Amino acid sequence: MTALLDLSGVTKAYPGVVANDNVSLTIQPGEVHALLGENGAGKSTLVKMIYGLVKPDAGQMSLNGAGYAPADPRAARAAGIGMVFQHFSLFDALTVAENIALGMENAPPMRQLAAQIKAVSETYGLPLAPHRLVGDLSAGERQRVEIIRCLLQEPKLLIMDEPTSVLTPQEVEILFKTLRKLSAEGTAILYISHKLEEIRSLCDAATILRLGKVVGHCIPRDTSAAEMAEMMVGSALKPPQKAAGPVGDVLLELRGLSLPPASAFGMPLRDISVSVRAGEVLGIGGVAGNGQDELLSALSGEAQVPAATVFLKGADVGRLGPNARRVAGLLTAPEERLGHAAAPDMSLTENAMLTGAARQGLERNGLLNWGAARSFANQIIADFDVRTPGPGNAARSLSGGNLQKFVIGREILQRPEVLVVNQPTWGVDASAAAAIRQALLDLAEHGAAVIVISQDLDELMEISDNFAALNEGRLSAVRPAAGLTVAEIGQMMGGAHGMEVAHV
Amino acid sequence: MDLSVINPILLLAALMSAATPILLAATGELVVERAGVLNLGVEGMMIVGAIAGFIVAVNTGSPALGFIGAAAGGAVLSLLFVFLTQVALANQVASGLGLTLFGLGLSALMGQSYVGVKPPRMADLDLGPLSDIPVLGRILFSHDAMVYIGLLIVLGVWAGLKFTRAGLVLRAVGENHDAAHALGYKVKRIRTLAILFGGACAGMGGAYISLIRVPQWTEGMTAGVGWIALALVVFASWKPWRVLLGAYLFGGITQLQLNLQGAGVAIPVEYLAMSPYIVTIIVLVILSADKSRAPGSLGRIFHASH
Known part of the structure; x- marks a missing residue:
């Protein structure tokens, strides 16, 4: 049997870094093949080459035994390769049908296309209304748009880049049924994910990349998640240690917090009541776009909230702005690193000054103490192992994981009484993620209240004492994290959002 | 004050003609902005179109060739904007102001020897019996x-954006250029192409002023019409x-206030002169209270980082 796709000796270098070094990979028809590796291991570059977005410097690719060198994504699609992107490549202001037409070579007239979308979406259990605006859809629904866009092309190889990070457990199960059905029909799938248990249940083979090189192959069903993680990282990982510290007084309390959405595509917060005690880690789960950003901005003070809804140590802070809340001991770290948590073109020293001025005494009578700010930045860099030549470098020049360590470290080192973080380890590789989680746990152990908003359920189960889920801007009841089952969590997150299992 | 000197039929007929320069320039700019580019150089492209069209029309004796020359002049000037913003990746606001x-x-400079020259007149289109319809014929035909x-x-731009694949791709590029690039x-x-189209439309709008509305050449004769088109x-x-x-x-309101001034209405001229701006802005602000918003990538510089 000839392989569907065969890569041999593929190399791609960018200035200063070899993203792929002599990578070889073989995918059989109908095979579900996992591509594993830490951030920066070269997975994205490799799939971009297969999809025609990047041209390799050296090496051969062949498809069904014939040479394959796509000039652009259209050529790749014409050759039967589809890709579902990690950061959705969708257009908010266009309808579902228009978005799908843009990803097709010969799109039929709109009315006919709408009928095709309905047919395919029902066959694969991914219901979608063709004329809705994509900006109004949930994250799970947006992913369906991408998947159906690929399926309408009847691809021979479907590339999926971290598809489950935005889905509830029920949605993941349904997605896997769809993928298994596609695989049974002969479509090969190249699957990129950090979630090793998912890969063990779904994939037939795996290739592991580290620093651009292939470091191993394995059969995921016969390999433990710990073994795979070790191959990815190159050394054994230490899971975070959680001390069951004494739980103290209530530090932060929300009473009936409601907030209208800030933008047309935003989500309102509806009647949220919850309290967090000293020493407690509260995990808040939920699919992206269900009010996470809005909750964080209500807590940080970026959004004005009604009086008597947010209480810090019994005092109403709802009408206070971000700096007054920082002084009072409530610190936050938003999800978006570049542009929200950090100013991209400013140096790390300046970024340290931006949130640290009040609590670290970096400012006196309106004059800035740059010396103290630089030593604060240096302390963050040292304590959190931020890899950068020095505090004078622009935030933009750091990799995602390093910048994340910097912005989390910056808040933790200010000794907050309450810390709220959103997606603390998003896009961060396994060893850095473990370090960040450990730092959050240490903070709680020293008597702070910590709220972790995340879409990574494994992370939440690992570090939370209590768990609640956001769904459509409402917060579920808070339950102890220990002993929660995946099905219970899924119910708290709002179930499967109207998805159903494939019919054929 | 004598309002009876205002002939409503002539007023309405003049409206269509008075609106044409703004309409052409704004429609071109609309296409540019839907593609995600903010070109603040409309005024500059209009005035270059006005003189380019004027020169061609005077030297060939054909107003039609003049308009073609005006479109070419506006498009050539917009190439400078293309070079600055699409090749050199310069800031669009600064580049547009510079344009x-x-x-x-x-x-x-181009018009130095054309001051005081009279351009050939463009004849009204002969629409036969349609022009003879009472009232409507005078206003519309x-x-x-x-x-x-x-x-x-306008019709072509509307239908092209809504019904054609090229229009869909153009809207997609303006909405999210990174995603459009990822799709190839x-x-x-x-x-x-959108910027060139916008330049050609602005050039024709400028030539409509120099060849038909005024008809002569004076420096700076577009007098801010390009800025109004941008706001529109x-x-x-x-x-x-x-x-x-x-x-x-x-x-329409520009014509009306000119007529009112002529009729000697007891309102200070300054109020009359500002009325078209105020009324247009109020009406369009009320209309734009729906969910529509700017193209997502408007004014952002695209840099293919892959």
Whole structure:
């Protein structure tokens, strides 16, 4: 049997870094093949080459035994390769049908296309209304748009880049049924994910990349998640240690917090009541776009909230702005690193000054103490192992994981009484993620209240004492994290959002 | 004061003609902005179109060739903007402002020996029996060809954006250039074509002033019409029919206030002169209270980082 796709000796270098070094990979028809590796291991570059977005410097690719060198994504699609992107490549202001037409070579007239979308979406259990605006859809629904866009092309190889990070457990199960059905029909799938248990249940083979090189192959069903993680990282990982510290007084309390959405595509917060005690880690789960950003901005003070809804140590802070809340001991770290948590073109020293001025005494009578700010930045860099030549470098020049360590470290080192973080380890590789989680746990152990908003359920189960889920801007009841089952969590997150299992 | 000197039929007929320069320029800019580019050089492209069209029309004796020359002049000037923003990746706001200043100077230089020259007159289009319909014929069917070409361009832009694949791709590029690039669309090529179209439309709008409305050449004769066209695109929520409505509203009230001034109405001239701006803005602000918003990538520089 000839392989569907065969890569041999593929190399791609960018200035200063070899993203792929002599990578070889073989995918059989109908095979579900996992591509594993830490951030920066070269997975994205490799799939971009297969999809025609990047041209390799050296090496051969062949498809069904014939040479394959796509000039652009259209050529790749014409050759039967589809890709579902990690950061959705969708257009908010266009309808579902228009978005799908843009990803097709010969799109039929709109009315006919709408009928095709309905047919395919029902066959694969991914219901979608063709004329809705994509900006109004949930994250799970947006992913369906991408998947159906690929399926309408009847691809021979479907590339999926971290598809489950935005889905509830029920949605993941349904997605896997769809993928298994596609695989049974002969479509090969190249699957990129950090979630090793998912890969063990779904994939037939795996290739592991580290620093651009292939470091191993394995059969995921016969390999433990710990073994795979070790191959990815190159050394054994230490899971975070959680001390069951004494739980103290209530530090932060929300009473009936409601907030209208800030933008047309935003989500309102509806009647949220919850309290967090000293020493407690509260995990808040939920699919992206269900009010996470809005909750964080209500807590940080970026959004004005009604009086008597947010209480810090019994005092109403709802009408206070971000700096007054920082002084009072409530610190936050938003999800978006570049542009929200950090100013991209400013140096790390300046970024340290931006949130640290009040609590670290970096400012006196309106004059800035740059010396103290630089030593604060240096302390963050040292304590959190931020890899950068020095505090004078622009935030933009750091990799995602390093910048994340910097912005989390910056808040933790200010000794907050309450810390709220959103997606603390998003896009961060396994060893850095473990370090960040450990730092959050240490903070709680020293008597702070910590709220972790995340879409990574494994992370939440690992570090939370209590768990609640956001769904459509409402917060579920808070339950102890220990002993929660995946099905219970899924119910708290709002179930499967109207998805159903494939019919054929 | 004598309001009876105002002839409502002539007033309405003049409205279509008065609105045409703004309509052409704003429709072109609408296409540019839907592709995600903010070109503030409309005024500069209009004035260069005005003098380019004037020179061609005077030297060939053909107003029609003049308009073609005006479109070419506006498009050539917009190539400078293409180079700055799509090749050199310069800031679009600064480049557009620079384009306007450069266009004003360049047109003055080009027009030095054309001051006081009379251009050939463009004949009204002969629409036969349609022009003979009482009242309506005088209002709608007794204009020069450019008035109708302007309307056809609006119709074409509306239908092209809504029904054609090219229009869909253009909207996609303006909405999210990174996603369009990931799907394999040529963002820079599409934007370049849109900018050239916008330049050609602005050039024709300028020539309508120098060849038909005024008809003569004076320095700076577009007098801010390009800026009004820019504002019109925003207040019209990037929708072609609202641009048409706004342009007609503006043109109509401009004519009306001129007539009122002529009739000696006891309102200070300054209030009359500002009325077209105020009324147009109020009406379009009320209309734009719906959910429509600017194209997502408007004014952002695209850099293919893959």
